[in-house]
Structure formats: C-alpha cells, structure tokens
Amino acid sequence: MILEKEVLLKVENLNISFESMRGDLHAVRDLSFEVYPGETLGIVGESGCGKSITSLAIMDLLPATAKVDASHFYFKNQNLLTMNEKEKAKIRGSEIAMIFQDPMTSLNPSFTVGYQLMETIKLHFGGSKIQIKEKAIHLLTQVGIPSAETRLKSYPHQLSGGMSQRVMIAIAIACKPKLLIADEPTTALDVTIQAQILSLLNDLQKEYNMAIILITHDIAVVAQMAERILVMYSGECVEAGLIKEVINNRKHPYTEGLLASLPSSQNSRQHRAKLPSIPGLVPDLANRPSGCQFNPRCKYTANICKENNPDHISFDSNNHIVKCHTPLANQEAT
Amino acid sequence: MIKFLLEKLGVLSLTFLGVSILSFSLIRFVPGDPVLLLLGERGASPELYAKMKKDMGLDKPLVSQYGQFVGNVLQGDFGTSVVSKQPVTEEFLDRFPATLELGITALTFAIIFGIPFGIFAAIYRNKFPDYTIMGVALIGYSMPIFWWGLVLILIFSVTLGLTPVAGRLSVMFDIEHVTGFMLIDTLLSPEDKWPAFLDALKHLILPAIAMGTIPLAVIARMTRSSMLEVISEDYMRTAKAKGLSRFKVVAIHGLRNALIPVVTIIGLMFGSIITGAILTETIFSWPGIGKWMVASVTARDYPVIQGGILFIAGMIIIINLLIDVMYIVVNPKMRG
Numbered sequence: 001m002i003l004e005k006e007v008l009l010k011v012e013n014l015n016i017s018f019e020s021m022r023g024d025l026h027a028v029r030d031l032s033f034e035v036y037p038g039e040t041l042g043i044v045g046e047s048g049c050g051k052s053i054t055s056l057a058i059m060d061l062l063p064a065t066a067k068v069d070a071s072h073f074y075f076k077n078q079n080l081l082t083m084n085e086k087e088k089a090k091i092r093g094s095e096i097a098m099i100f101q102d103p104m105t106s107l108n109p110s111f112t113v114g115y116q117l118m119e120t121i122k123l124h125f126g127g128s129k130i131q132i133k134e135k136a137i138h139l140l141t142q143v144g145i146p147s148a149e150t151r152l153k154s155y156p157h158q159l160s161g162g163m164s165q166r167v168m169i170a171i172a173i174a175c176k177p178k179l180l181i182a183d184e185p186t187t188a189l190d191v192t193i194q195a196q197i198l199s200l201l202n203d204l205q206k207e208y209n210m211a212i213i214l215i216t217h218d219i220a221v222v223a224q225m226a227e228r229i230l231v232m233y234s235g236e237c238v239e240a241g242l243i244k245e246v247i248n249n250r251k252h253p254y255t256e257g258l259l260a261s262l263p264s265s266q267n268s269r270q271h272r273a274k275l276p277s278i279p280g281l282v283p284d285l286a287n288r289p290s291g292c293q294f295n296p297r298c299k300y301t302a303n304i305c306k307e308n309n310p311d312h313i314s315f316d317s318n319n320h321i322v323k324c325h326t327p328l329a330n331q332e333a334t
Numbered sequence: 335m336i337k338f339l340l341e342k343l344g345v346l347s348l349t350f351l352g353v354s355i356l357s358f359s360l361i362r363f364v365p366g367d368p369v370l371l372l373l374g375e376r377g378a379s380p381e382l383y384a385k386m387k388k389d390m391g392l393d394k395p396l397v398s399q400y401g402q403f404v405g406n407v408l409q410g411d412f413g414t415s416v417v418s419k420q421p422v423t424e425e426f427l428d429r430f431p432a433t434l435e436l437g438i439t440a441l442t443f444a445i446i447f448g449i450p451f452g453i454f455a456a457i458y459r460n461k462f463p464d465y466t467i468m469g470v471a472l473i474g475y476s477m478p479i480f481w482w483g484l485v486l487i488l489i490f491s492v493t494l495g496l497t498p499v500a501g502r503l504s505v506m507f508d509i510e511h512v513t514g515f516m517l518i519d520t521l522l523s524p525e526d527k528w529p530a531f532l533d534a535l536k537h538l539i540l541p542a543i544a545m546g547t548i549p550l551a552v553i554a555r556m557t558r559s560s561m562l563e564v565i566s567e568d569y570m571r572t573a574k575a576k577g578l579s580r581f582k583v584v585a586i587h588g589l590r591n592a593l594i595p596v597v598t599i600i601g602l603m604f605g606s607i608i609t610g611a612i613l614t615e616t617i618f619s620w621p622g623i624g625k626w627m628v629a630s631v632t633a634r635d636y637p638v639i640q641g642g643i644l645f646i647a648g649m650i651i652i653i654n655l656l657i658d659v660m661y662i663v664v665n666p667k668m669r670g
Contacts, residue, residue: 061571085580093577100568108569110590110666120576155666171576 008178008211009035009058012072016053016235019065025285027053027066028235035179040205040212042222042243044258045232048282051215052101054232055181058213059098060088076178094124097172101184103164107156113140113167114152117174124175139170143200162193166200173204180205181213186221198225219258223247228319231255234283234293237312241320251315251322253298254278292325300326335662342658346651350644354407357643358400361636368392368416368634390416392636403640412644413637415630422641426623430645431514432502433615433622437607439538440546445600448550449593452557457584459562467554475551479610483544483617490540497536500619504533541618545610549603556599560592567591594665601657605650 016028028050035041043051056062058080073080075096080088100106108116117136121127127135133152140148143166156164165185172180182201186194198221205212214225222229223243230240231254239252250256257278280297283289289296295305304325312321369386370378378386387393391402406413412422455467491499502516503509507530509516509523517538520530564570565588573587574580611624619625623642630638662668 059575061574089577089579091577092575098575100572102568105568106572108573108587108591110594110664111587112666119578123577155669157667168572171572 006037007034007074008037008076009213010072010074011054011058012070014054014057014068014070014073016050016057016062016069017067019067020286022286024067026235026288027285028057031232031235031237032072033230033237033240035211035213037178037211038205038209039228040214040226042226042229043213043215043232044217044219044222044229046217046282049232050235051232052183055098055183055213055215058181059092059096061098093120093177094175095177096179096181097175097177098181098183099165099168099172099185102188103168104156104161104188106168107164109156111155112152113154113156113159117152117167117171120171120174135174136170139174140167142204143167143170143173144196145170161189162197165189165193165197169197169200169204173208173210176208177210179211179213181215183215184217185214187216187218194221201225219247220262231258234288235285236293236323237321238294238323239321241315245320249315249320251320251327252294252324253300253326253328254294256328257297292323300328302326338658338662339655342655346655349651350647353647354404354640354644355400357640357647358403359396361631361634361639362396364634366634368636371634372416407641407644412641415635415638417630417633417635417638422637425626425638426642426645427514429621429623429626430649432516432620433608433611433624435515435517436538436541436545436614436620436622437604437611439542440544441549441600441604441607443542443546444549444553444603448553449557449596451550451554452596453561453584453589453592455554455558456561456565464558468558471551471554474547475555477547479544479548479613480617482547483541483614486540486544487617497540498533502534502537502621503530504537507533541614541620544617545607545614548610549600549607552599552603553596556596557592560595561588564588564592590664594661597657597660597664601654601660604653604657608646608649 011034012032014028014031015026017024017026031050031054033041043054045051053062053066057066057068058075060080062068068081070081075091078087078091083091107113114133114136117139118132121132121135125132125135136152137148140151145151145163145166151159156167159167165188169185180201185201186197189197201212201214202225204210212225214222216222219229226243228241229243229246231238231246231252233254239246239250239255246255247259250259257276260276261278263275278297283293283296289306291304291306291308292298292301292310295301298305302325308325310323310325312323313327314321315327369383369390369392373383373386384393391399394402403413410423412426414421415425418425451467451471455464458464487499490497498504503520507520507526509519509530512519512522516534517531520534521527523530561584565584570583570587573583578586608623611620611622612628613624614620615622615624616628623646627639627642627646629635630642
C-alpha cells in the first residue's frame with residue numbers, strides 16, 4: 001500500500017564523518033531508507049548510534065566539521081547535497097520541520113513565544129501583522145495551549161516543558177510541512193505529558209498528511225506511533241521493516257536485546273527480576289571492532305562475525321531487512 | 335520594578351556612606367599639610383599657621399570634621415576649594431561635562447567597533463579573521479594609555495597634521511557654554527556653527543580613541559566569547575531549522591542573548607573610563623575632572639578631593655543603576 005505512493009525522502013548509502021584529532025570518525029555508514037508521504041518512520045537506537053546526526057543531516061544543521069556523502073539524498077526529487085544555502089533555507093521550516101529533544105533550551109529565552117512563532121509564519125507566508133497574529137493564535141490553540149492570545153506574550157522560561165514542546169510543535173507545523181522530524185520529542189518530558197504529545201503528533205499528522213521521522217531510544221514509543229521501523233547500531237542500519245514484522249519476528253540480536261530490555265508488566269510481577277540489559281557499550285567511533293559492529297556485545301557471535309561485516313539480507317516479505325550473519329529464527333508473536 | 339529600584343537605592347546609599355568615609359579619611363592619612371602648602375614652607379609664623387588651621391576647621395578632631403562634612407553634604411554644600419576659593423560643586427559642574435563628553439564618545443567608539451569585531455571573530459572562530467582581531471585586541475588591551483596617547487599625537491597631530499594636539503576647541507571660536515558638551519554647544523551657537531563643530535570633533539577624536547582602545551578590546555573579547563557560547567545553544571539550531579538566513583540567526587537570535595553579559599561589562603567600563611580619564615586628560619590637556627582631581631591632590635585641596643570623589647562615586651553609582659535597569663530590559667528572565 002505504502003509502496004504505491006511517491007517517495008518523499010530517499011536516502012541511499014548515507015555516510016557522515018567528522019574530522020577529529022584522532023582521524024575521521026564515521027558516525028553514520030551506508031545508511032539507506034525512504035520516507036513516504038503521511039507515514040511515520042521510527043528510528044531507534046542507543047545514544048551515539050547516529051540517529052540524531054542523520055536527522056540533522058537532512059536539515060543540514062550539522063556543524064561545519066561534518067562531511068556528508070551519499071549516492072542518493074533526495075527530498076521530493078531535489079538533491080539535498082547539491083542545493084545551495086538559499087534553496088536549503090527555503091525548504092527548512094516550510095517543507096521539512098523539526099522538533100528537538102529538549103524544548104526548554106530549544107526556544108530562545110530572550111524572545112516571546114509569539115515572536116518566535118510569528119517569525120516563522122512571516123518568513124514563509126508573509127501577510128499583515130493581524131493575519132500573522134491570528135494564524136499564530138490558531139496554531140497555539142491547535143496544539144492545545146489554553147488562552148493562546150495571552151500566551152503569545154510569554155517568555156519560554158514562563159512555560160513548562162510540555163508547554164514548550166507544544167510551542168515547538170506549533171512552530172514546526174506552522175507551514176504545514178511535508179516532513180516532520182521529531183528528534184526524541186518526549187525524552188525530556190514526564191510520562192503523562194509524553195502520551196499527550198505523542199497523541200498530538202498523531203492527530204496533526206492525520207490532519208496535515210505529513211510524514212514523521214520519529215527518532216527515539218524508546219522502542220515502545222515507536223511501536224505505538226510508527227508504521228515502519230529502522231533500528232540503528234553504531235551508525236549502521238541493523239534491521240528495518242514494518243513495525244509489526246520487526247517486533248513480532250525480530251531477526252537481529254540487537255533488536256531482540258532492545259525489546260527484551262523493555263519493562264513489562266509480566267516481568268515485574270513474576271519475581272521482581274532484574275531488567276535485562278545488553279552488556280557492554282556502543283563502540284568507540286575511532287576504534288571500531290572488526291567485522292560486525294555488534295559482535296563484542298552479541299550472545300550469538302560466531303567466528304565469521306568477527307571477520308566480516310555482514311550485508312543486508314531481505315526476509316520473507318519485501319521490506320524486512322537484517323544485517324546479521326546469524327539472524328534469529330522465526331518466533332512466536334509475543 | 336519599583337521594589338527593585340527601592341532595594342537598589344537602599345544598597346546604594348550605604349555604598350555612598352562608605353565612599354564618603356574612605357575619601358575623607360584616606361586623604362588625611364596621606365602625608366602633606368594643606369595649611370603648610372598654602373602658606374609656603376618658609377614664611378609662616380606659628381600664630382598665622384594656627385589661625386589658618388582654625389579657619390579651615392582642621393584643628394577639630396577628625397570625627398567632628400567628618401560629621402560637619404557629611405552634614406554640609408546633606409545640605410548640598412560640598413565645601414569650597416582652598417586653592418581657588420570656588421565652591422566645589424561649581425568647579426565640578428564646570429569640568430564634568432568635558433569628561434562625560436569624552437567618556438561617552440570613547441565608549442561609543444569602543445561599542446561601535448568592539449561588538450561587530452567580536453561577532454566577526456566568533457563567526458570565523460579559529461580562522462584568520464579571528465586570529466587577527468583577537469591579536470590586535472590583545473595588543474590594544476596591553477597598551478599603556480599614556481604611551482598610546484603620545485603615539486596617536488605623534489602620528490596624527492605632529493606628522494600628518496590632521497588633528498590638534500590639546501584642548502577642546504581652538505581659541506578663534508568663542509562658544510557659549512550651554513550644556514557643557516562642546517559638540518552640542520557649537521551647534522547651538524548662532525555663528526560659525528559647522529566649522530566650530532568640526533573643530534570640536536577634531537579635538538575630541540584622538541583622546542576618545544586613546545581612552546576607548548582598552549574598552550574596545552575588552553568588549554570585542556567579551557562579545558566573542560559570549561557569542562561563541564550562544565552559537566552552540568539549542569535555540570540557534572532551532573532558528574536555523576526555521577529557515578532563517580545565517581545572518582538573521584546570528585544577528586537576531588544570537589546577538590540578543592550574547593549581549594547580556596556584554597551590557598554588564600560596558601557598565602563596568604564606564605566607571606573605569608571616568609577614573610581612567612586622569613591619564614588621558616593629562617596627556618591631551620583636556621579640561622575635565624581627571625585633570626582637576628590630579629591638581630587637587632598635589633595641592634592637598636581637601637574639600638575638592640573629598641567632594642570630587644563623592645561626585646565621581648555618585649556618577650558611577652547612577653550609571654550602575656542604569657545598567658541594572660538595562661539588564662532587565664535585555665534579559666526577560668530578570669523580569670520574573
């Protein structure tokens with residue numbers, strides 16, 4: 001069903017590296033994925049796996065020391081790599097918008113909420129002051145901010161974290177973007193607020209038919225929100241596919257580990273068992289292991305895993321891919 | 335806001351009291367006898383000396399001298415100069431506009447160049463423009479004012495003949511003192527408006543540069559480091575993600591935040607500029623309070639010294655108060 005639609009964002013063999021004192025650090029390696037209009041793609045992985053860097057690369061918000069390279073990096077048939085600064089600025093905020101992890105620091109403390117919201121509207125739509133203000137009030141109401149008109153005059157430090165994130169969302173959707181990148185949108189918020197923000201994003205997605213790339217370390221959030229999932233480990237895609245298939249029929253030991261480390265009601269009730277975790281740490285980018293990147297932490301490691309970095313293999317249905325020498329056997333649905 | 339101002343005023347009056355005690359006692363601990371200096375070391379008979387001392391009120395105990403001083407000050411009487419026999423207030427008001435004009439010009443010069451240089455250096459961090467600006471700023475910061483003033487005179491006045499060497503205005507212009515600010519007074523005068531204005535400006539340029547160089551260097555360095563801090567903030571990324579041009583991101587979202595610490599520094603600089611006027615005014619024969627204070631110390635002119643210091647402290651206190659208010663304007667978090 002999804003495949004019939006036109007591709008919105010197409011990334012093929014994306015490589016991102018940073019110059020450093022210790023040589024080039026490859027933060028993202030050979031990453032490929034697509035995003036289709038109106039869908040949600042969840043990108044999951046530990047801190048430092050390259051998921052945020054990937055999203056910043058789409059917006060071209062990486063620092064100047066980053067080198068971005070890809071065989072294909074297109075948004076709506078426009079090459080993001082060859083675009084000049086002006087063309088990129090035009091897309092930013094209007095076609096692709098982004099919300100960030102920490103809403104409290106993502107808003108400028110020296111300007112009112114209203115200024116920061118109206119600035120975006122003015123930049124991409126123009127219009128008279130009154131029109132812009134009306135639109136801003138409408139947007140704030142839409143993201144669930146009560147007494148929007150007085151809130152326009154508030155400064156960010158006068159808002160709670162959840163309110164700030166709502167304002168960020170209002171700024172992001174101001175221009176009805178085709179693609180919204182949500183980089184850990186709920187990590188800094190407490191759980192009840194998290195649920196509210198996620199359902200707000202869901203509603204807005206339906207209303208505007210916008211695609212969302214949801215970046216998170218919380219696979220449960222992705223399971224709730226996304227149609228497709230991409231699991232990243234150490235800058236590489238280790239498993240990707242439709243959410244149901246990947247969760248019910250996980251093939252990569254890392255995905256298995258992520259799912260196992262979720263606290264479940266069963267777990268806690270049985271014998272207060274310690275929450276399972278994946279031993280070890282994400283590899284140091286300057287000192288990567290040979291072969292499969294996950295092999296030092298994997299419980300199924302074979303000799304071949306230490307020698308060769310595996311290629312992606314497709315599984316059963318069209319879109320389920322895994323990067324593993326020893327993929328897990330089919331399992332019962334959990 | 336009103337509560338804030340009242341609190342400030344309370345603290346400030348205490349500061350004022352401290353300054354008055356210090357200025358009063360310090361000069362009396364410095365060796366040198368004003369009476370002796372006035373009479374000349376040879377010619378005074380003990381009777382004359384005692385009479386003079388009594389006339390000046392210096393024979394009373396220090397505490398009662400201080401009490402009288404404070405009492406007079408509270409009634410608006412800062413005493414009379416023992417040298418010129420003029421009221422201290424009058425002498426101060428005569429000279430202060432000259433210092434203020436010089437100080438404001440110097441600081442304006444420092445701000446106009448310092449802030450853009452700082453921003454520029456921050457944007458080109460660790461590249462050639464940054465190294466150049468910061469190198470020059472370091473040299474500017476390390477330069478002794480008296481030496482720098484003389485170098486400026488040597489280059490622009492003596493060699494190139496572009497500017498006058500000293501004073502505020504050439505003798506051929508006869509300008510009435512209305513505001514005390516030469517740039518304004520020349521424009522208010524009925525004749526020779528523009529030539530006189532240009533002449534005043536020419537007199538002002540070199541001392542202002544000499545006086546403003548160190549503040550310029552400090553402001554440039556402060557703006558740079560503050561800007562660098564701000565550039566890596568999350569909200570700068572947000573601003574860029576909105577599609578704002580790089581210039582707007584820096585000039586609107588960056589500058590407003592980066593200026594908060596710079597405003598504080600500028601306020602502090604203004605205080606040091608008024609006290610630093612002593613050197614510059616001496617080199618350029620600028621008839622301001624710096625020169626006046628130096629002369630009064632040499633003559634042990636007690637009323638002028640203690641009155642003058644009180645005036646200067648008052649000015650600095652008022653400026654600091656204004657800076658605090660400015661701070662509230664630029665930093666919304668202070669508004670509560």
